[in-house]
Amino acid sequence: MGDVIRTDAIIVGAGPVGLFAVFELGLLDIKAHLIDILPKIGGQCAELYPEKPIYDIPGYPVIKGQGLVDALEKQIHPFGPTFHLGEMVEKLEVLGTAERPLFCVATDAGTTIEAKVVVIAAGGGSFQPKRPPTPGVEAFEGKSVFYSVRKIEHFRGRRVVIAGGGDSALDWALNLQPVASRVALVHRRDEFRAAPHSVNAMRGLVAEKKMDLVIAQLCGLKGEGGQLTAVTARGADQATFDLACDDLLAFYGLTMRLGPIAEWGLNLRENLVPVDVATFETSAPGIFAIGDIATYPGKLKLILSGFHEAALAAQKAHRYVYPDKKLLFQYTTSSTNLQRKLGVS
Amino acid sequence: MTKVTFIDASGASRAVEAQDGSTLMETALRNSVPGIEAECGGACACATCHVYVAPEWTEAVGSASPMEEDMLDFAADVRPNSRLSCQIRISEALDGLVVTTPAKQG
Numbered sequence: 001m002g003d004v005i006r007t008d009a010i011i012v013g014a015g016p017v018g019l020f021a022v023f024e025l026g027l028l029d030i031k032a033h034l035i036d037i038l039p040k041i042g043g044q045c046a047e048l049y050p051e052k053p054i055y056d057i058p059g060y061p062v063i064k065g066q067g068l069v070d071a072l073e074k075q076i077h078p079f080g081p082t083f084h085l086g087e088m089v090e091k092l093e094v095l096g097t098a099e100r101p102l103f104c105v106a107t108d109a110g111t112t113i114e115a116k117v118v119v120i121a122a123g124g125g126s127f128q129p130k131r132p133p134t135p136g137v138e139a140f141e142g143k144s145v146f147y148s149v150r151k152i153e154h155f156r157g158r159r160v161v162i163a164g165g166g167d168s169a170l171d172w173a174l175n176l177q178p179v180a181s182r183v184a185l186v187h188r189r190d191e192f193r194a195a196p197h198s199v200n201a202m203r204g205l206v207a208e209k210k211m212d213l214v215i216a217q218l219c220g221l222k223g224e225g226g227q228l229t230a231v232t233a234r235g236a237d238q239a240t241f242d243l244a245c246d247d248l249l250a251f252y253g254l255t256m257r258l259g260p261i262a263e264w265g266l267n268l269r270e271n272l273v274p275v276d277v278a279t280f281e282t283s284a285p286g287i288f289a290i291g292d293i294a295t296y297p298g299k300l301k302l303i304l305s306g307f308h309e310a311a312l313a314a315q316k317a318h319r320y321v322y323p324d325k326k327l328l329f330q331y332t333t334s335s336t337n338l339q340r341k342l343g344v345s
Numbered sequence: 346m347t348k349v350t351f352i353d354a355s356g357a358s359r360a361v362e363a364q365d366g367s368t369l370m371e372t373a374l375r376n377s378v379p380g381i382e383a384e385c386g387g388a389c390a391c392a393t394c395h396v397y398v399a400p401e402w403t404e405a406v407g408s409a410s411p412m413e414e415d416m417l418d419f420a421a422d423v424r425p426n427s428r429l430s431c432q433i434r435i436s437e438a439l440d441g442l443v444v445t446t447p448a449k450q451g
Contacts, residue, residue: 050391057406124384130451133421165418188423193415217423234422253419255451266374 007033008321010105010115012089015043018121019048019072019292024314026079027338030321033113036128039086042069044123078343085113088126092264101286117317120289124256132250134221143226145248155180161231161243163218164251170194177211184212254312269295279316280309286320287306288313347440351378354448363435370394370431380446387431392420393450395432398445406433421449
């Protein structure tokens with residue numbers, strides 16, 4: 001574990017609302033670190049609909065998901081936020097008091113950050129690998145069912161079934177083929193979303209009988225004590241059959257789950273975090289929730305609502321970060337002080 | 346008005362009115378039809394609005410686009426009549442449409 005980073009605010013989630021929170025906090029001299037489980041910023045905008053036009057961002061008659069993320073990145077640049085990408089916040093520890101909050105946040109990558117306020121802008125939760133549609137899969141996870149490869153050596157000499165038809169599935173089929181005793185790629189159709197050169201390489205290995213390609217869908221797992229002995233698959237003719245294996249690597253894309261936020265001791269309502277509508281503070285002083293993950297009477301899951309919520313949360317956050325300073329309300333159009341922070345004065 | 350019927354995995358049937366021009370997924374959500382999650386909100390970016398089109402309707406509904414086929418890779422128990430309901434646009438030609446929702450989305 002590395003050294004403890006000390007900052008003013010931790011923003012959980014680098015989607016559009018988390019990014020804009022950097023701006024609103026920054027205008028009030030509050031420095032922020034952002035943490036996101038995805039390897040890139042932008043949240044759902046970048047992951048789910050980068051090329052889809054959005055029509056309800058004020059001032060933009062139309063802007064694409066990725067375009068909005070790029071514009072926000074530029075807008076918050078003057079405030080020099082620090083990004084911790086590809087990391088999931090696992091623990092949130094309360095160190096301070098209600099009047100003088102202090103939090104310690106730890107990620108699964110070993111990053112530890114201490115901050116005076118935490119802003120949860122986690123949208124629909126964290127993007128996590130989708131489980132294969134096989135009952136009882138949880139019992140095998142981490143032992144013989146995996147959603148990513150951490151150590152290639154684990155697969156040495158083992159019979160590995162890889163499920164999926166995208167780049168992850170194809171790349172790992174090719175990378176593990178020389179290591180594993182046998183690799184079988186299982187996909188529902190004989191067409192792949194992966195890069196053509198990977199698909200060609202895979203077809204070459206299949207033609208040389210160095211790996212197997214099975215056109216079928218997984219429907220069951222067999223094994224005991226977390227150790228697989230076989231996967232059951234259903235072919236196009238609906239007949240099921242078993243494929244003997246030691247490990248399954250499943251690449252079924254990502255889904256959103258609330259994840260560890262559920263264990264932070266906050267009041268929750270249907271996987272959402274209730275907030276005070278004047279401050280967007282949660283039931284815990286110093287912890288704020290904004291954007292899709294926040295709920296209150298009349299809440300609309302719109303990006304523009306999240307921007308508003310970020311601005312109001314920042315006002316209350318200022319009281320915790322600078323308890324002795326009086327906050328003066330200022331406009332970016334006229335305040336030389338704000339313009340200096342933005343680097344335009 | 347166009348009528349569509351959703352049958353869930355247990356066989357329960359719900360006939361609802363659908364607005365022409367809207368999608369089948371929107372019709373399901375507007376009428377609180379269970380079994381359609383639509384996690385991505387209709388961007389063809391998840392596979393949680395998966396339905397099976399009744400055999401007599403597959404021709405009228407048409408087949409999935411290549412992008413939709415790619416996304417169907419993430420759905421469970423995909424069959425030849427599988428479609429993502431966010432990609433089916435309602436029109437008069439679909440009056441009487443019957444679809445079944447799967448036991449599990451995504």
